[in-house]
Amino acid sequence: MILLAHSLRRQRVLFIAACVLLFAFQILLILVARGLEWSGGFIELGNLFPAFLQELTNLAMMSFGGMVSFAYTHPVVLVFLIAMAIGIGTEPAGEIEAKFVDLALARPLPRRSAINRSIALLLVATGAALGSMLLGTWSGLLLLAPASVPGPAPRVILSLAANLALAVLAWGAIALTLGSLARRRAAAAGTTGLLALAMFILDYVGRLWEPARGVSRLSPFHYFSPFPLIGGAPLPGRDVVTLAVIFLAGCVAAHVVYARRDL
Amino acid sequence: MPDLARPERSLEPPPDDVPAVALRHLSKSYGRLEAVRDVSLDVRRGEVFGFLGLNGAGKTTTLRMLLDLLRPSAGSAALFGFDCQREGRRARAFVGYLPGELGLYPDLSGEAHLGVLARLSSALVNPTYRGELLERLELAPADLRRRVRDYSSGMKRKLGIIQALQADPPLLLLDEPTEGLDPLVQRALNDLLFELRRRGRTVFMSSHMLSEVERVCDRIAVLRQGEIVLLATVAEVRRRGGRTVCVHLARETDPIVLPPGMTFIERGPARWQIRLAGDVGALLPILANLPVRDLEIVEPALEDVLQSFYRKEPA
Numbered sequence: 196m197i198l199l200a201h202s203l204r205r206q207r208v209l210f211i212a213a214c215v216l217l218f219a220f221q222i223l224l225i226l227v228a229r230g231l232e233w234s235g236g237f238i239e240l241g242n243l244f245p246a247f248l249q250e251l252t253n254l255a256m257m258s259f260g261g262m263v264s265f266a267y268t269h270p271v272v273l274v275f276l277i278a279m280a281i282g283i284g285t286e287p288a289g290e291i292e293a294k295f296v297d298l299a300l301a302r303p304l305p306r307r308s309a310i311n312r313s314i315a316l317l318l319v320a321t322g323a324a325l326g327s328m329l330l331g332t333w334s335g336l337l338l339l340a341p342a343s344v345p346g347p348a349p350r351v352i353l354s355l356a357a358n359l360a361l362a363v364l365a366w367g368a369i370a371l372t373l374g375s376l377a378r379r380r381a382a383a384a385g386t387t388g389l390l391a392l393a394m395f396i397l398d399y400v401g402r403l404w405e406p407a408r409g410v411s412r413l414s415p416f417h418y419f420s421p422f423p424l425i426g427g428a429p430l431p432g433r434d435v436v437t438l439a440v441i442f443l444a445g446c447v448a449a450h451v452v453y454a455r456r457d458l
Numbered sequence: 459m460p461d462l463a464r465p466e467r468s469l470e471p472p473p474d475d476v477p478a479v480a481l482r483h484l485s486k487s488y489g490r491l492e493a494v495r496d497v498s499l500d501v502r503r504g505e506v507f508g509f510l511g512l513n514g515a516g517k518t519t520t521l522r523m524l525l526d527l528l529r530p531s532a533g534s535a536a537l538f539g540f541d542c543q544r545e546g547r548r549a550r551a552f553v554g555y556l557p558g559e560l561g562l563y564p565d566l567s568g569e570a571h572l573g574v575l576a577r578l579s580s581a582l583v584n585p586t587y588r589g590e591l592l593e594r595l596e597l598a599p600a601d602l603r604r605r606v607r608d609y610s611s612g613m614k615r616k617l618g619i620i621q622a623l624q625a626d627p628p629l630l631l632l633d634e635p636t637e638g639l640d641p642l643v644q645r646a647l648n649d650l651l652f653e654l655r656r657r658g659r660t661v662f663m664s665s666h667m668l669s670e671v672e673r674v675c676d677r678i679a680v681l682r683q684g685e686i687v688l689l690a691t692v693a694e695v696r697r698r699g700g701r702t703v704c705v706h707l708a709r710e711t712d713p714i715v716l717p718p719g720m721t722f723i724e725r726g727p728a729r730w731q732i733r734l735a736g737d738v739g740a741l742l743p744i745l746a747n748l749p750v751r752d753l754e755i756v757e758p759a760l761e762d763v764l765q766s767f768y769r770k771e772p773a
Contacts, residue, residue, distance in 0.1 A: 197577045204570075205563065294561025298621065301525045301555035301631075302578040303547040458527045 198299065198312040202286065203319070210320060213279060214327035221266050221331025225339050228262035232344055237262075259340070260347035261425050263332060267355035268421035276324055276363045281387045283317050284370025287453060289380035296458050306458075310375065310449050317367040325360045329353075347425075354430040355421055361438035362419040366391055368445025369415075375453040415441055476539035478503045478629050478660035479524065483533035486519050486684075493519045495684040496533070501662050501677075503628075506655050508671040508692075509664040511681035512768055517664040518558050520681070521631050524662075525555060537629060551580045554622035558633035558664075560614055564607035568597070568617045571606065572624060581625040588624045594646050595619060611638040619647065623654075630654065632663040636670055648674050672760040680767045688767045692760065699758030703738060705730040708749040717741070 203210070231237050237257045256265035266272060287309050290296045300306060329352065336346045370387040377383035394414035401411020411417050418434040479501035486494040494516040501507040509517050522528045524535050526546040535542040540549035562571055576583040592602065595616045606614065615638045622630060636644045644667075651661055651674050665671050671678060672692060680688040688695070702723065710727040717740045724731035732741065738755060745753070 297557040303551040303580045
């Protein structure tokens with residue numbers, strides 16, 4: 196708890212700023228959706244999409260509700276949250292690099308406390324980020340939504356948020372495993388970032404090109420499928436379980452690696 | 459200098475008569491490089507023990523194995539009888555550690571560092587005790603409120619020493635404690651170490667500064683390429699060096715034949731320098747018959763004796 200409080204205290208400005216930005220992004224997107232709704236711009240916008248994107252997204256966000264829901268799959272949000280998870284997950288490597296580990300773990304603390312702290316921080320930060328997004332969506336819909344247009348169903352928003360949270364946690368746990376192995380934070384963060392990019396591309400290719408579909412199952416992004424959810428489909432249990440297993444496996448691997456290594 | 463106020467609750471090690479530090483055939487290898495090789499030694503309770511050696515000799519590696527930050531390739535280490543790996547948390551409950559390289563966060567104040575590190579320790583920190591440490595090491599409360607990025611290297615070192623001492627642990631592991639400190643603060647730290655020893659605290663410190671080691675340590679070990687090449691009290695080491703007797707003669711005198719264990723270093727017409735391996739008593743009857751004007755007995759500096767252990771096999 197002391198380590199968690201210490202990490203939260205050090206990064207509180209960053210976390211608060213991230214939450215405020217995510218909140219503001221929801222409001223902004225609702226304002227944009229309202230403007231498009233009033234001007235009838237959704238149909239024109241849909242026509243601008245290339246055929247492969249129309250096929251990939253089913254034009255799910257080409258409505259007021261769809262665009263509001265789109266915030267939970269927007270690439271900027273996804274990159275932002277995964278970068279945050281990578282930052283948190285690589286903190287053990289950062290502490291080794293900065294030598295803070297010599298001060299902290301020279302005290303009667305078990306080694307696992309450093310990893311448990313990062314897991315707790317990952318959960319807290321992801322929860323706070325998604326909480327801010329949900330709060331932004333809720334308050335934006337309450338205050339800014341056009342009266343005659345239906346907003347997205349709460350079930351859809353919650354499913355999207357849950358799917359996004361699990362994807363972020365999975366990448367956070369992957370970063371934690373690499374962060375527990377490395378001596379340099381930049382090396383761990385860079386490797387995780389490149390891996391995430393490669394997995395994103397693999398998933399993308401798998402969705403568009405049939406022969407790559409099998410291999411794309413290796414990508415954690417394969418289990419983050421927001422467009423069917425925006426269309427009203429339920430969150431697949433397979434995706435929830437797979438992302439949760441990746442998160443748990445990453446946490447266990449981080450514990451094992453960190454317990455055995457030289458610091 | 460008044461004694462430091464005792465902390466409200468200090469950690470007391472187990473009452474058994476076990477050494478504060480016990481290393482048994484401790485080794486650490488990185489691939490083919492043996493950083494520490496078969497090191498065995500005991501540090502008794504209440505002792506100030508100096509761990510000496512050149513850079514890369516294995517001093518820091520040994521200290522970090524005691525804290526379970528590094529895992530030994532072979533052998534074992536124990537603090538107050540608790541194995542550093544199997545019972546690491548219990549062993550570390552008695553330790554205050556000053557690392558050679560301080561991992562302080564530039565964006566945090568000195569006060570915030572001391573606060574979080576105190577909470578991570580298993581003992582309560584007495585604010586009066588900490589205040590006296592700050593005063594003795596000349597770190598003002600205003601400095602403590604500043605961010606560490608604004609600290610000089612000496613101030614960071616002082617902060618490091620205070621975080622190690624603030625819980626008044628029974629054992630202090632200090633890696634180059636006076637590195638970067640000015641001579642006055644070095645003196646203040648040495649005085650602190652004397653007081654801690656008087657209160658039964660044990661100090662295991664690595665150092666390059668032989669004058670400091672000579673002043674504060676009871677025993678020393680010299681590490682060379684990961685191996686202990688000397689383990690002795692400071693007094694024993696000095697004796698190994700032999701004293702030098704400088705004989706000033708009133709007039710030119712024919713050389714004499716010295717008894718066994720004595721050798722001429724310099725044999726001038728009116729000034730002789732003689733190296734003694736033992737007591738000076740055997741020399742006095744010979745000098746009694748000579749026109750001696752003055753006699754100086756020079757104790758060897760630890761540095762002179764240890765030079766030979768640092769680089770090559772001792773004779």
